[in-house]
Amino acid sequence: MAANGPRLPDAAYQRLHRDGDAGRWGVSTRRFAAAIDASLTHGMRGAPDDPRDASRRAAALHLEDLALATACIDGHDAAWEHFIQTHRPVLYRAADALDPSGGARELADALYAELYGVRTGQDGRRSLLLYYHGRSALGTWLRAVLAQRVIDRARARQRLSPLPDEPALAAPATGVPDPERHARAELIGQALIAAVAALQPADRWRLASYYQQQLTLAQIGRLLGEHEATVSRQLARTRRALRTDIEARLHRLGLTDAEINEAFDAAVGEGSPLDLGQVFTRKNAATGRST
């Protein structure tokens, strides 16, 4: 079936139209079929054209949300009003969660203009909702768009004026340098980074979410679709595995248990010379691209 033509039989579109209650917003079956096709085209990029797979994916779309978004794009007043009433509180709560000082609310408000549609020369309005494809709930998509905007703004500000209190990841030692201690600490840093790079993607993401992004167990669980207790258990397991891997790497380098203890001591003790950021940078430079 051609990528630009209909992907599903007419009966399937009619069923999906009914399931999504698209008629409530005056969205015709044909219009909804076009929206579904656009979603499938977007979601199946690079995948073989399989009608059965397309049918399964279409049924898995958030059809009611897709119908609402389609109606909003088309300028249906009742749909837009419903959208505002339903999703404005969600967006504001998300904005407050991202920036309790209220800064993200400006971005949330600014989003509405784009969601309603910016006038273009030939096409009339072009709504941001065109980028919603029904693969997630409309609320999740809105929160993701807002999160992206907040992050982009923060990065832009960082580029313009670096924060004075950017991370002091490891305060460099101020006393007389001890080459041996420095070397031991460096070994730990290298082993840690290598061990983390060797983790499975899910384990690595979980670890980063916990340590770098400082998410709660519940938040990580929601991100990965796991129960909070599972996140806790998996983090503990990953950490044990990391430690074992680090120790094995150091043993392979010929370090004894006592020397490994000294290396840990050098890496995390008072006045540690270890700067993990620098170790990281050096490793990336050596490999061309980090793992």
Added chain:
Amino acid sequence: MKAMPNRGGDPLTVPTDRDAGLDRLLHALPAEDRGATEDCLDAEAAAALMDGGLAPAQRTASMAHVATCGHCQALLAALGRTEPLAVPARAWWPVRPWPWLVPALATGLALTVWVAVERSGPRNPAVPVPAAMTDARRSATTADADATRPPVDSLARTAPGPLASTKAVSPRVGPPSDAFAAEMQNRTDIARTTAAPQPLSQAASDAAPREVAGVLPNGVRGKTSVAEVRHERSVVPGGAQAAAPASPPAANESVTLAAPATKVGGLAKAGAAPVAIDIMSSDPRIRWRIAGSTVEHSTDGGATWTPQAIGVSARLTAGSAPLPEVCWLVGDSGVVIVTADGLSWNRLPFPVLTPLASVSATGADTAAVTTADGRVFTTIDRGKTWRPR
């Protein structure tokens, strides 16, 4: 590096040191942020990943990318922080048909408890009780029977900032000092106890055996993981009984039931007895508690308490004790104090002079402090530098 203290026959002193060291290193590990690339997830894909809308192959590829991309991790973390909270669980008991029943039962229960307490006499006669606290105890038995008392917060954790934590130790796990386990508890735990009608010592000692602790699958015992649910307003009948969750604790949850006539997580009314907050370390025998600007320390599970000089007069609001000898306390006006030996306290500089709501510490040097207005600052060098999150 400081040796980890032995806790109840745990022979693994060195590995525990390594675990604590590894934990600190992981905290200091920078995120791999190389900026956005063409492989990065856009908002639509991130939302689809979160809602399970990606095909298996796409999900696998996305996760492989996210695992190594700080840019996408930041986006997904931000998305995770905006997750709507769960709908508060409803109380299973029918409150509305008999609005008089709750205060009546509370009054009866309070009287029963008062009689029982008075008959049993002072439980820790050797422990000096501050006069103010004794007064509070005498007045509170009647005061707490007051059915007009405002509802009590059960202090669900408001993500992302952690609140004061308490810890219990599971006999199933290895070293209870495990800093990682302690931090995970910090991120799931909340237990604040207000001791109005009893002296602090007595309230705490009563509270201990009433702890109903769940065990996480990894063996870490958790507490009050009412987290994220925010069904904070459990009405405690007249304050005579501890707040109970509307539903039984899940496997990874536990609830600290406070002493009779105590409140859980309540905010002190003006003129009422100060809020007492218990801060348990990973060693259940070692704990601190704060009330107003007073700090007390116990090394016997709360049987006896010793006041400690902290050098600040601000009201303290929360604490976290990741290790038996390490405790962080925060309070009004940006007050952050820490003890690394369990005895002497040092005030740390903090970037903003604002009331602080909570602290989550993982060691003597590493902590995250949440201000009352929701900002989070982290330090990994015992307050020498703070990084806003």
